[in-house]
Amino acid sequence: MSALKKLVYTTLTFCIIVSTNSIKANINTNYQTVKVNPRATVSLFTNADVVKPGQTFYAVFHLQLKPGWHSYWINPGESGLAPAVNWQLPSNFTAAPIEYLPPKRLILDNFVTFVYERQADYIIPITATANAATGKYNIYANFDYLICSKDACEPESADLGFAITVGSGSQFNHKTETVERLLAQQAKSLTSSMHYQVDGKTLKLIIKPAPTLIAESKKNIKEVIFFPQQSGLIKLEQLPTTTWSDDTLTLRLARDFKLPENTIDGIVAFVMRDGQHYYYQLHARPKDKDDNTGMALTNTPHASLLWYLLLAFIGGIILNIMPCVFPILSLKAISIFEARHQHYRSNLMHGIAYTVGILVSFLIFAIIVLILKQFGHLVGWGFQMQSPTVVAILTYILFIIGLNLSGVFQFSNRFANIGQGLVTPGNYRGSFFTGVLAVVVATPCTAPFMGTAIGFAFTQPPLILTTILLALGLGMALPLLLLSIVPILRYCLPKPGHWMVTFKEFLAFPMYLSCAWLLWVLMQQTQSVNVLLILAGLVLIAFGCWLLNKSKRMTSVLGILTLIVFIIAIYPLYHLPNNTTTPSSPHKITSKTNTFNTESLQNLLAEHKPVMVNITADWCLTCKLNENTVLNTETFQQALNNTQVVFLQGDWTNRNASIFHYLQQFDRSGIPFTIIYNRQGEYRILPNILTMQNTLDMLEWADEN
Amino acid sequence: MKLRYLIATFILALTSIGLCQAAVQIGQPAPMFTGTSMTGKQISLKQYKDKIVVLEWTNYQCPFVKKMYDSGKMEQLKSDYTGKGVVWLTVVSSAPGKQGYVTAQQAQKIYKDDKASAVILDPSGDIGKLYNAKTTPEIFIINKKGKLVYMGAIDSIPSTKVTDVAKANNYVETALNELLAGKAIAQAQTTPYGCSVKYH
Numbered sequence: 001m002s003a004l005k006k007l008v009y010t011t012l013t014f015c016i017i018v019s020t021n022s023i024k025a026n027i028n029t030n031y032q033t034v035k036v037n038p039r040a041t042v043s044l045f046t047n048a049d050v051v052k053p054g055q056t057f058y059a060v061f062h063l064q065l066k067p068g069w070h071s072y073w074i075n076p077g078e079s080g081l082a083p084a085v086n087w088q089l090p091s092n093f094t095a096a097p098i099e100y101l102p103p104k105r106l107i108l109d110n111f112v113t114f115v116y117e118r119q120a121d122y123i124i125p126i127t128a129t130a131n132a133a134t135g136k137y138n139i140y141a142n143f144d145y146l147i148c149s150k151d152a153c154e155p156e157s158a159d160l161g162f163a164i165t166v167g168s169g170s171q172f173n174h175k176t177e178t179v180e181r182l183l184a185q186q187a188k189s190l191t192s193s194m195h196y197q198v199d200g201k202t203l204k205l206i207i208k209p210a211p212t213l214i215a216e217s218k219k220n221i222k223e224v225i226f227f228p229q230q231s232g233l234i235k236l237e238q239l240p241t242t243t244w245s246d247d248t249l250t251l252r253l254a255r256d257f258k259l260p261e262n263t264i265d266g267i268v269a270f271v272m273r274d275g276q277h278y279y280y281q282l283h284a285r286p287k288d289k290d291d292n293t294g295m296a297l298t299n300t301p302h303a304s305l306l307w308y309l310l311l312a313f314i315g316g317i318i319l320n321i322m323p324c325v326f327p328i329l330s331l332k333a334i335s336i337f338e339a340r341h342q343h344y345r346s347n348l349m350h351g352i353a354y355t356v357g358i359l360v361s362f363l364i365f366a367i368i369v370l371i372l373k374q375f376g377h378l379v380g381w382g383f384q385m386q387s388p389t390v391v392a393i394l395t396y397i398l399f400i401i402g403l404n405l406s407g408v409f410q411f412s413n414r415f416a417n418i419g420q421g422l423v424t425p426g427n428y429r430g431s432f433f434t435g436v437l438a439v440v441v442a443t444p445c446t447a448p449f450m451g452t453a454i455g456f457a458f459t460q461p462p463l464i465l466t467t468i469l470l471a472l473g474l475g476m477a478l479p480l481l482l483l484s485i486v487p488i489l490r491y492c493l494p495k496p497g498h499w500m501v502t503f504k505e506f507l508a509f510p511m512y513l514s515c516a517w518l519l520w521v522l523m524q525q526t527q528s529v530n531v532l533l534i535l536a537g538l539v540l541i542a543f544g545c546w547l548l549n550k551s552k553r554m555t556s557v558l559g560i561l562t563l564i565v566f567i568i569a570i571y572p573l574y575h576l577p578n579n580t581t582t583p584s585s586p587h588k589i590t591s592k593t594n595t596f597n598t599e600s601l602q603n604l605l606a607e608h609k610p611v612m613v614n615i616t617a618d619w620c621l622t623c624k625l626n627e628n629t630v631l632n633t634e635t636f637q638q639a640l641n642n643t644q645v646v647f648l649q650g651d652w653t654n655r656n657a658s659i660f661h662y663l664q665q666f667d668r669s670g671i672p673f674t675i676i677y678n679r680q681g682e683y684r685i686l687p688n689i690l691t692m693q694n695t696l697d698m699l700e701w702a703d704e705n
Numbered sequence: 706m707k708l709r710y711l712i713a714t715f716i717l718a719l720t721s722i723g724l725c726q727a728a729v730q731i732g733q734p735a736p737m738f739t740g741t742s743m744t745g746k747q748i749s750l751k752q753y754k755d756k757i758v759v760l761e762w763t764n765y766q767c768p769f770v771k772k773m774y775d776s777g778k779m780e781q782l783k784s785d786y787t788g789k790g791v792v793w794l795t796v797v798s799s800a801p802g803k804q805g806y807v808t809a810q811q812a813q814k815i816y817k818d819d820k821a822s823a824v825i826l827d828p829s830g831d832i833g834k835l836y837n838a839k840t841t842p843e844i845f846i847i848n849k850k851g852k853l854v855y856m857g858a859i860d861s862i863p864s865t866k867v868t869d870v871a872k873a874n875n876y877v878e879t880a881l882n883e884l885l886a887g888k889a890i891a892q893a894q895t896t897p898y899g900c901s902v903k904y905h
Contacts, residue, residue: 079840079901081769081863111839111901146768146865152804153900155768155865231896257731257894461730 031140031161039147040065044160046126047179050171051164054130058179059095059162061085061143063120069147070115073103075231075266077113080153083122083145092132092166093139096125101185102267102279105225108150112236114227121182128166136165187267187279195287196264203234203253205264205284210249213278218244218606220273226251226282229265232258241665244605245681252665262286305464308457309471316475324398324441324514325476327405327507332434333483334500344487351484353428355477357435362473365439366466388525388576392534395518396569398441399538400545402511405504408542409549435477441514442476524618524653526576533572540569596650598658608679610645610702615659615673617652622688623672630690639696643703645676678705729836731856731893735847738832740796740825743812748794748823755849757791757884759877762798762833762902764805764841765815768865769899773842776870779859783820786881795821798833800905805841830904840899844877848884855880857895 034043041064048057061083063071072080087095101121103114126139140161146153165171190211197204205226209215226240233256240251251268263285270278320329332354403409457468483489515538523531544565551558594600596613604611614631616623630636640647650659652671663673666685674686676698682705686698729736735758739749750758761779763770773779783793797812799805807815809826816824827833836845846855860873880890 076863076898079899081865081898084864109901109904113901144864144866148900151903152766153768232894258896 031138033160033162035158035160037156037158039069039154040071040145040156042143042145042156042158042160044141044143044162045175045178046162046164047172047176048170049165049173050167050169051128052168052170053128053132053166055170056125056127057164058183059124059126059141060175060179060182061122061124061160063116063122063145065116065118065120065147067118068149070106070113070117070149071120071145071147073114073116073227074098074100075114075227075229077115077236078111080113080115080148081146083143085122085124086142086144088140090137090139092129093137094127094129096127099123099125099186101182102187102269102277103227105227110237123179123182128164132166134166134168136163138163187281189281194282194284196260196284197287198255198259201255203255203260205240205251205253205282206287207249207268207282209247210244211278211280214270215244215247215249217272219603221270222273223271224251225269225271226253227267227269230258230260232256233260233264243681246608260286308468312457312468312471313475316472317478319442319476320479322442323510325438327510328401328434328438328441329480330507331504332431333480347484347487349428350431351481353431354435355474355481357432358439358473358477359470361436361439362469363466366469369465370462388522388530389573391518391522391525392573392576394440395515395522395534396537396541398511398514398518399541401441402508402515403542403545405508405511407505409545438476439473521618521653530572530576533575537569537572540565544569594646594648596648596659598662601648604646605677605681608681610643610676610678611648612645612676612699612702613648613650613674615650615652615663615671617671620671626672626674626690630692630695633692635692636695639699643699645699645702676702678702680705729853729856731853733853734851735845735853736835738835740827740832742823742825743807743809743816745809746823748825750847753792754851757849757881758847759786759791759793759881760836760845760847761793761795761821762838762841762843763795764797764799764900764903765807766804767841767900770841772865772867772870773859776867778870778875779842780820782875782878787820787822789885791881793821795819795824796827796832796838797824798827798830798838799903800830801828803903803905804900805903830902833902833904838902840897841902842899843897843902846877846880846884854884854890855893858897863898
């Protein structure tokens with residue numbers, strides 16, 4: 001470049017700078033476009049200098065924030081505040097509300113907020129009215145905003161302005177590109193139908209069809225975030241769970257205290273595994289009740305509390321005939337009515353004491369559950385069986401009862417006697433503890449109806465949980481209570497006689513059977529050496545019980561020996577691991593059975609594969625029943641092989657958070673749980689007790705749809 | 706064992722379930738707490754049974770709180786309603802070193818003319834977390850039966866502008882008037898706004 005050229009160029013540049021500056025200085029006489037505040041610098045710019053009447057242009061408040069400070073989205077989240085603009089507009093201009101760009105979900109000290117960090121742009125469309133007279137206008141605005149850091153919040157304010165000319169043609173300025181870039185960052189609007197549905201404590205957002213871009217790469221979604229515009233609708237600390245059904249996307253959110261008022265607005269963000277973010281505007285209307293297509297199928301009927309109470313009550317009654325409870329109940333019934341003092345009042349009192357014993361036990365159970373829940377443990381029905389120690393203790397108890405029934409030893413009078421002879425007027429302790437014992441031994445026997453009712457209970461607030469458990473207890477106490485209330489009923493019982501001794505001895509065998517099953521559960525939970533120790537403990541228990549029968553007084557040598565034997569028998573309990581977290585042996589049935597995890601389920605559904613999911617556990621009797629009558633049979637396996645259905649089995653013998661959360665999606669916390677998805681991702685929940693015909697029908701349904 | 710002991714056990718167990726009902730919910734018993742006031746007094750919620758109690762979370766450096774105090778509205782509410790027998794407890798849950806934290810000495814200067822029945826210092830944040838208080842200001846109202854009847858914002862305009870205070874519908878004023886008149890509270894829960902409580 002020659003010296004002359006350089007000189008010309010420099011002069012020219014200088015002239016341009018001077019001229020623009022002089023123009024700016026000229027306009028800037030009565031407003032500012034930039035304000036430097038202590039924590040942020042605010043500037044106001046537009047994308048146009050001249051507009052035609054009726055034309056819309058954009059004004060943008062740009063915040064340059066000091067590090068560590070953030071400003072807010074329209075819904076700030078759990079603290080903070082969105083900015084406010086107060087316009088001073090000439091009469092022939094109108095300003096729309098702020099158009100917010102997608103925010104960032106920021107969690108500070110456990111509070112969820114929706115913010116912009118480092119810089120923020122608040123876009124406002126302004127329209128010159130159709131009858132706006134040509135000429136130059138000055139527009140002023142007061143921009144109030146709150147910015148917060150980790151430690152403090154500060155309100156700041158800026159009085160800014162700009163000039164705009166209404167003319168015959170429009171003239172965009174150098175900020176046009178910036179504004180266009182900002183507009184491109186806005187959440188995309190969708191033409192899909194969007195609906196919401198309130199379902200108990202969850203709020204469902206249904207987008208049909210989901211954006212093609214997302215639907216095609218749903219496997220790469222890392223996280224879905226919903227930014228609700230209205231506050232109080234959903235709990236912000238939880239991210240939505242998503243289910244796909246073909247091209248329909250359903251987001252499930254935890255409801256907060258407010259019910260939606262005919263519309264839910266916000267932004268749905270998809271965060272992909274590669275770090276890409278996609279934002280879509282959500283504008284959902286209430287789901288039309290008549291719309292029976294698609295997702296309507298997937299709604300499990302939402303039964304009322306009363307229904308669950310009834311279920312629990314019936315479940316309680318059924319518990320009475322389970323092998324672990326039946327012996328105790330029948331002996332109690334017999335003992336009441338063979339009593340010499342057949343006063344009606346005395347019998348009634350025994351019945352009530354027994355009922356109270358059962359109810360108190362269930363209350364204590366409820367309290368334990370509530371305390372565990374309070375400490376954030378994931379407890380579902382049957383959780384107590386997830387601890388090997390509890391299983392071992394139950395084995396001991398059932399075994400001791402069995403030995404007592406077999407006549408190996410008698411309980412001393414001070415103890416609650418399971419058998420005969422304790423029914424004297426005024427002493428109701430025995431009846432009370434029989435009730436307690438009945439609940440303890442009932443623990444391993446999950447009756448069919450209880451899965452649903454108790455599963456529901458565990459997801460409910462404390463009072464409802466307690467009420468349902470009490471209904472279960474009441475049902476359990478009912479048969480004996482009825483016998484004591486209605487004297488005539490006792491004539492339906494066979495007359496007392498020698499057969500009763502035989503009957504009692506016979507009843508020991510269901511107890512031993514329960515022990516055998518519990519030992520098997522233990523085998524799945526811990527190493528075999530632990531089971532050996534427990535078995536040795538059982539032999540010692542038997543030895544101790546036999547000695548107990550021989551010794552007359554506890555203070556005798558024999559009595560002390562008995563005590564020592566019992567203490568040694570208890571010793572193996574300390575050796576058990578408190579909680580096994582290692583997955584126990586998977587229930588491999590065939591090569592088509594896979595171990596359940598949420599990710600593989602999502603992947604299979606994404607590939608439009610029909611899937612059947614069964615959640616089982618070794619301590620769940622009904623689950624075993626299902627396996628033996630349906631799932632493990634050749635008929636079922638053959639039918640499964642003839643379809644494309646993938647069978648996933650989850651094992652809940654030990655604690656597992658992912659299964660717990662999966663069940664929670666369906667308001668369940670108890671098992672067995674069997675669900676089947678068709679190729680569209682629509683699902684149906686199968687009854688707790690599977691029947692072959694129904695299960696085969698469901699397989700066919702899933703395969704064909 | 707006498708039957709009445711059994712029944713007593715049963716009732717005892719039921720009561721303990723009631724106590725487990727710790728989740729802060731409208732219509733549910735307000736969780737009990739004991740705290741220390743800035744003057745060193747032990748303040749327990751129990752001692753105010755049969756009284757209407759207002760719990761107000763505050764942070765004197767938070768602009769949303771400043772708005773309520775600079776406008777004089779918060780003090781007016783406090784003196785109006787404490788005059789009508791309402792107990793107003795102002796709670797500071799800021800942790801040491803965090804915004805709004807005050808030692809007892811500082812508190813006695815800053816809250817010298819405060820019209821609250823007591824200013825409770827909760828630097829551990831225990832009371833705040835018990836009520837799941839999220840913002841300052843945030844208000845909880847407990848009725849004479851000890852049940853929570855209002856929780857949420859102080860008023861209807863989330864802003865830091867003093868001029869907005871007069872324009873806003875003051876939820877707490879409305880709720881207390883309804884409560885004193887023996888009426889049901891129409892708006893029992895609102896979304897609280899403000900600064901986050903500065904727990905540690």
